[in-house]
Amino acid sequence: MKFKLLILSILVSSSIQAQTNLNPGWEYFFKNNRTAARDFFTKAALKPAFSDEANVALSMMTEMDRPNKEGFNYLNKLANTAKNPQPYLVALWSDLPNNASRIKTADQLEFYKKLAARKDVDGTINALAYASLGSHFEEKKQYAEADQYFNKIGEIENWLITGEYENISTSGFDKQYDDILAHPELNYVFTGKKNRKFSWRTVPYVRHDKWFDFTYYNTYENALQFAQTFVNAPASTTAQLRIGVSGSVKVWVNDQLLISESEERNNDLDAYIVPIKLNQGYNRVLVQIGESYAGRSNFMLRLTDANGTPLNNLSTTSTPQAYSKETNPVPAQLKPVGFKYFEDALKAKPQSYLNQLMMAKLYLRLGNVFDARLILEKLKKQFPESTYLNLMMIELFVKADNRTGIETLKEEIKTHDPECSLALELVYTEHFQQNDYVRAKEVLAKLEKIYGEDESVLLKKLNILGQEKKQPEIIALVEKIYPQYLSSADIVNLKYLIEVQIRKNPKAIDILQKYIDENNDYKAAKYVAKLHLDKGETDAGIDIYKKELANDPIGFSIYTDLAGIYYQLQQYDEAEKLYLKVLEIDPNNAFVYSQLGTLYNANKQKEKSVKAYEKSLQINPNNYTVIQLLRTLQDKKAVFDYFDKPDVKTLVSKAPSKTEYPDGQVVVLNNEVQKVVYENGGSEEKHFFTAKILTQKGLESFKEYAISYNNDQNYAVEIAEVIKANGTKVPAETNNNELVFTNLEIGDVINIRYKIENFHVGAMSTHFWDSFYFSDGLDNLNIKYSLLIHRDKAFKYVFSQQDIAPVKTAKDEFDLYVWEKNKQEALRYEDKMPPMDDVTNMLYISSIPDWKFIADWYDNIASAKARSSYEIKTIVNDLFAGKSNLDDLTKIKMIYNYIVTNIAYSSVSFRQSGIIPQNPATVINTRIGDCKDVSTLFVSMCKEAGITATLALANTRDRGQNTLLLPSIEFNHCIAKSTIGGKDYWVELTSGTLPFNTFSNTFLGSNILEINKTSTALTKFNPGIRGKNMMGYKTEVKLENADMTIKETNWNTGSMSSYIRSVFNDLSSADQIKKMKEELTGVYPENEIYNLSFTNLNTSKSTSDTVGTACSYKLLNVSKSVAGMSIFSIPWSNKSYATALQVVSPRKFGIDLTQLFGVDESNQELSLELPTGKAMVQPFKAVQLSNDFVDFKIESVQQGNKLVLKRSFALKKDYVPLDKIDQFKAFYKEMAEADDQQLAMK
Known part of the structure; x- marks a missing residue:
């Protein structure tokens, strides 16, 4: 091993001498070979020409596998030896070696004092140093010293x-x-x-x-x-x-x-x-x-x-003074410290890894995520497995709130660099959470080898010992380390617990007192104060709060926490003083006014209590708890006491049996909403649902129940239970808004009551809207909607099918409206019927004046988000760079393709509001967005390109075409429109497969509200310009015994091409054939696929919006032999089947043809080659059919031994009204028979 290291050392040393830059060392680093990189840069640091860059690299490397102290030492060397350390220090200021803790070591304090005193650096450096010094002393509760340093930052005051x-x-x-x-x-x-x-x-x-x-x-x-x-x-x-x-x-x-x-x-x-x-x-x-x-x-x-x-x-x-208005030209902004240095350095050495990293760090320090990402992604293309680059990208994703990106990169680090500290930390956490302490200790040993016995390692050891119930070892370790970690809240608390619980030390609290005296930790101070208060040592506990206030007189929580203690002690005057002190800081704090209301009420000061509650509600009218407290104080009824309460016991006792509802699965005993609307617009409601289970199918449908609510609502489940036949009640299991009725049996009743509180914001905060089904797919004994609304609150209501007159009664300052329907039969499902909201009797209620109000409100929100930004400018400029003479239509197509190719559709409640679009810059940086996000991005990019573009909110067709009868924001989709030369081009941006300016037939006819200054009403979506949804086929069929051998080419446009892409694009060739076989088998069980190919399948590589296919296959045993003849039907590719439409009389609803036909037009030319010596027994029967809805034609011509057939279909209208159903049924039967007519060959 020593021999290998010696060779490595010689190689690295030779490499340094041969290089004029240190990029080879960076490449070691980026490839996660930190041993070679560290050796390389350590050698380089000895050479003056390379020392600055080497010290920077060595400091950054410590974040991977060395203590922060070591990284700081390299920063210190840089500051002391570099001729111009300033740009590096600013770029590295937020890195862990410098920023791991607000409490600094003696060496770090000396470092900051020297920096603060330097005259050869920009004042930004001095100010950052003063801020770090001040933060250290603030953390140590040495406020005089802290303020001394903070005061030298030089900020402007007296605001x-x-x-x-x-x-x-x-x-x-x-x-x-x-x-x-x-x-x-x-x-x-x-x-x-x-x-x-x-x-x-x-x-x-x-x-x-x-x-x-x-x-x-x-x-x-x-x-x-x-x-x-x-x-x-x-x-x-x-x-x-x-x-x-x-x-x-x-x-x-x-x-x-x-x-x-x-x-x-x-x-x-x-x-x-x-x-x-x-x-x-x-x-x-x-x-x-x-x-x-x-x-x-x-x-x-x-x-x-x-x-x-x-x-x-x-x-x-802060006293206003006379001043002269400035009229000279506006000066240009200057670059922050460090930018010019590294911009010039990059121009001189564009391939320098150091310069690229420093620029990325400067951008991240300023929060310029987009610029940083451009640099980092370029580097990641070269070094995709680099842990350090992944760590920088994680920092970027944190700023961009891209949680998916963060988790993905963590997994990459664990995979590609399993021995780095972050990977070890992640794996340790996994093992610990899985209670696998043996493996956790193995990983901990590796972390200890990296960091030694630092605080993090020690706490992990203590956690494992705690889980293993090894009390003696815990005590011994805490006793050993406590003197070294007097500023560690966790270790200090463990020492306290040992003294108080094990040793019964009566002075154990002194340990905590020493900690809070020397460390700025309000949470710990509260804990110590509570210990005193719990022992009856009131003065000692309160004194802690008073000291905290003296140290931090702006601390909101300290005031309110101490006021709460005084309230509990019934020292109301002291509590009031504190709350009033908070109002000097924030005079519009609704919470404090509500607390004052409670305090005054307890102190028998009714008038002051009322005023405080009223002030709280002026600021926050949606505080429903305060509303009720105020009503109680004013001797008014609780608002829900104005309603009749459902008598569940009677409902259950009189519940009908299965014999009374032989066709029903469930019978609803009561479905009711009680809604309260206040004068200032706040609203809350209770929902009641009681239903009896009649069949096993009904049981399966209702064993689970999800409470529906939005992001701007709170819900609370008040009752969720099963009521057995003997009256026993079994509570449901609940998980957030999900209810599970365990042990549910046929004949049982489920009973649910929950409350919803609405919290609308902005211009919508003073309004309410709602809709309610007075008929649905269930049998309802009682359906009821009750509205208790302030008498001065204007609203409108309307029913979609059949008007129900309300019973109106005066209730104090409210009016109570009750709409009720008894014994409403279930709406039975009919094949291809319109969506539920089109066929039920719905009550719509709204206080919103008109649709223009909605359009103006959303235009205000969306226009703000659609403004240009650096990201938008850069993307648009790059998109059109080098492409001269582009017309506007080409530009919007390019913008459309950029978005659907680069931005993935994602809609998750924790990331997005249901109403407000994300900032387009955020969408670009995270590369995910929902419909309103991508549509707003499209509008932003179009505007940047000088092209008019707007949004439209949509209620999609599957939610009904004759809905939204009153203004509301109950939309579920968003699209965009660009106007060029007076022509409108609409775009759907949530699909990566849908061609430009095309829409599925199932979206046509949706209700939309265009968002612009002139919009005043909903319109049915039916664009004058759009790509048609078409399919075309050219088919050659050869009859061979009982089989058909087929060669076919096919072309698809609009949503049909989207369908082909979505099914086949991500499959291998083998899987594409497998998928085709699966689909073909549904119609022809015996088949063989020979080949299948596509054109323009991949949108990123396509040259046309038309997707083509070419295939050859065989259908087996499709011809039957009868009396010496072969009987068969034509294998149309888009055949109509009689079973696809089931019309049973009596029928109540029309037919939605978009559920039957997915295309605007389809055409097929089919050539049928007869075997030699064979002929048709009789000619093919040509068909030509037409009505208000469909044109259909099949024609034929004999060409030698070939029968050439042409089939065409065109959809003209997509809804068949009830009075035309019988005619259409007969028409469709003729279509299906024509497609399926039997031919005989002999």
């Missing part, structure tokens, strides 16, 4: 704030807030979210680390907020404005917009930089921060010189 404004789906970003710009004065009243009024206000506290954080001052989610300050400059000053943010951002100086970044990013300080001119005297600085998906809302703004050093001669005030 006034105002807001919130609506920002759902980033919809607020592009709006003009002219009143904000025009009115810096304190007393001006603005109107924002939910029509709330507000003015400019100061904030009492800010975070220690100097980030100005809106999350403390307002409800920041889906909100846009402003901050302003006035900067006094002693003279006209040239400066740089530098800002880092969480969220989107705009910045104005003296009312001139200088920075506008719509992408919501979580980045670090100095992420955006712009040169500015400060006038002598006061200058207004205005900041807009928006949140809709960033998860945070904050900023840090610095005013510096050209080197990033804070301008110390400036002062700020």
Whole structure:
């Protein structure tokens, strides 16, 4: 082994001498050969020309298999020896060697102090160093030292704030807030979210680390907020404005917009930089921060010189001052620190792995996921198994919220680099969770070899010992390591538990007290306070909270937790003071007002309690708990007490038997909804369902029940039970919204009651809508919909089939409407009947004024998401690069093909809202999206290409064509339209196989709402321009005894080509033949397939939207011998079968022909070659049929010993009304008979 290492060392040393760059070392690294890479770079670090790059590489490698301390040492060497360490340090700042813990070692503290004092680096470096020093001392609860360092960052202070404004789906970003710009004065009243009024206000506290954080001052989610300050400059000053943010951002100086970044990013300080001119005297600085998906809302703004050093001669005030508006041209933004250096380096050495990695890291630091991905994917093509590149991609996917990508890469790392630390961590977790502690210990030994006995390894050891019940070993290990890990919450807690539970040490709590005195850990402080309070040591427990508040006066949870304790102690005055203190920080906190309401009520202050609850509901009208508390306080009835309660006992006792419903599987005893709608738009409802099981089939249908709910709803199961014949009740098993009725038997009754609370947002928050079936596929003894609605709340209702008059009664401030139907027979299934929603009697209710309201609302949301971005610009430019003279139609086809080829369809509730599209940049970066996501991406790309494009919401045909009778948002699909030269081209973007501008027949006729400024009504989808769904065949048939040998070519367009692609594209040649045989066997059980080939099957390689097939096969024993004649029928490829349509009288519903015919047109030319000496006994009977719905024709001509047949079919209308069914039935029978007519040959 020593000999091998010696050879390796010689080879590596020679390689370094022969190379003018270190790329070979990087290649070792990227190929996961860290031994060779580390040896290579260690040698290279000894040479001054290579030392900077080598130290960077060695630091990065430690993340794979070495302690973080070792990686930090290389960073330290870089900082001390490099002529210009600045760009490297900024790029590496977030890496684990530098950022593994907020608590720093003595060496790290010295490192940051030196960096903070350096004058030869940009001020960004100094500020980052000060921030790290401050964070360390903040974690150690040494706040004076922490503030000393934080104060040197040089951020601008004394901000006034105002807001919130609506920002759902980033919809607020592009709006003009002219009143904000025009009115810096304190007393001006603005109107924002939910029509709330507000003015400019100061904030009492800010975070220690100097980030100005809106999350403390307002409800920041889906909100846009402003901050302003006035900067006094002693003279006209040239400066740089530098800002880092969480969220989107705009910045104005003296009312001139200088920075506008719509992408919501979580980045670090100095992420955006712009040169500015400060006038002598006061200058207004205005900041807009928006949140809709960033998860945070904050900023840090610095005013510096050209080197990033804070301008110390400036002062700020929150008191509005007179200022001069800026009218000079807007200056260009500057690149953040490090970018120019590595951009120039890449231009000089474009193949340098170091330069590419550093650029990717800089982009990730700023949150520019797209740019980072372009670099990393290029590298991953060269090194697909690289663990380090996979780790960087995981970091990228975390920022892009691509969970699938993260998990996929973890599996790749486990497969390709099983001995790296991350792979070992993942495998250890798997073994531990599977209770396989033997293997877990084997993996742990490998981790210990990498990291030594660091905290993570020690905790894993303790976890395994705990699972193995080895108490003595646990005690011994904790005693050994405790003195070294006084800042580890887990180890300190174990030490405490040993002292208090094993040794019964009365002073054990001192261990925890020492920890919370020296470590900023509020969770631990709460725990210690609770220990005191549980022992009756009230003062000691409260003192802990008071100290926490003194250290962190902006800490929302500390105030509310301590107030809750005072409330429990009935010290209501003290609790009130704390809640009022919170309202000084966030005056619009609905939760605090609700707590005050409860507190005042307990303290017999009814009037104040009512006002507090009312204020809470003004801010959050959908807090149904507070609504009920307020009603109780006002001596009003509980809202659901206004309804008649179903008498389940009586329903069950009078339930009919199977003999009364001989055709039924289940009889519904009661199906009821009780809905409450409040004045401000909130609504909640209870659902009641009681049904008796009559047959085994009914039992199979109802043994499981899923409660339907949406993302903007909460549900609670109140009752789910089986009621036996003897009255015994057996609770159902529940798993979230899934109910399972175990031990269910015929004759049992299932009884369900659940509650739904609705939480609509934005413009929809004041509205409600609903639909309810008054007939369905079950026999219903009682169907009932009750609506309790505030008297001042306007709404409309309508029935789809038969009107039912409501019974209306006044109930205090409400009106109660009750619609009821008794003994409703089941709607029996009929073959090819329309969708359920078209044939049932449905009640529609809505308070939404009209469809224009919906269109405008969604246009506001979607337009915001469809704005251009760097990702969109780059993709569109790359798509059309080098392709001159493209017309617009070609461009939208290229955009369409890009999306369906590169973006996979995915719709999962935890990733996507049911309403709001994702940011197109996110869709590009994650490469997955649902219908509204990909449609919005299409619109964005078209707009970037200068082409008009819009969205349309759709309720697909399978949910009915005569539905949505009142405005609602009950759509289930989204498509897009591009308009070129006055012609509309519609696109369905969720299929990778469907050709451009084509749709399945089952989508035609769907209800759609176009999303544009002029849309006012639903329309039936029937585009004037679309690709037809057609099939064509040319078939040669040769009769051989009882068999037919067939050669056939086929061409398919529209959804027919999509079908062929979806079935055959991903199969091997052998599997394609196997699949064809399976399909053919369904009609001709005996067959042989000889060959099968396709043209344009693969969409990424196709030259046409028409998919072609060529095949040859034999049908065996298809001819029967009768009286010396051979009897057979023509093997039409798209044959009609009489059994495909079953019409039984009496019929109640029309026929949906899209369930019978999948094509617009089909044509087949079939040549039948007769054996020598054979002739047809009688001529083929030609057929020509036509009605309002279908044209059908078969014609024939004899050509020598060949019979040439031509069959054509065309669908003209796709729905047969009830009064035309008998005619169509006869027509279809003729079609099927024509297709199946028997021929005789002799």
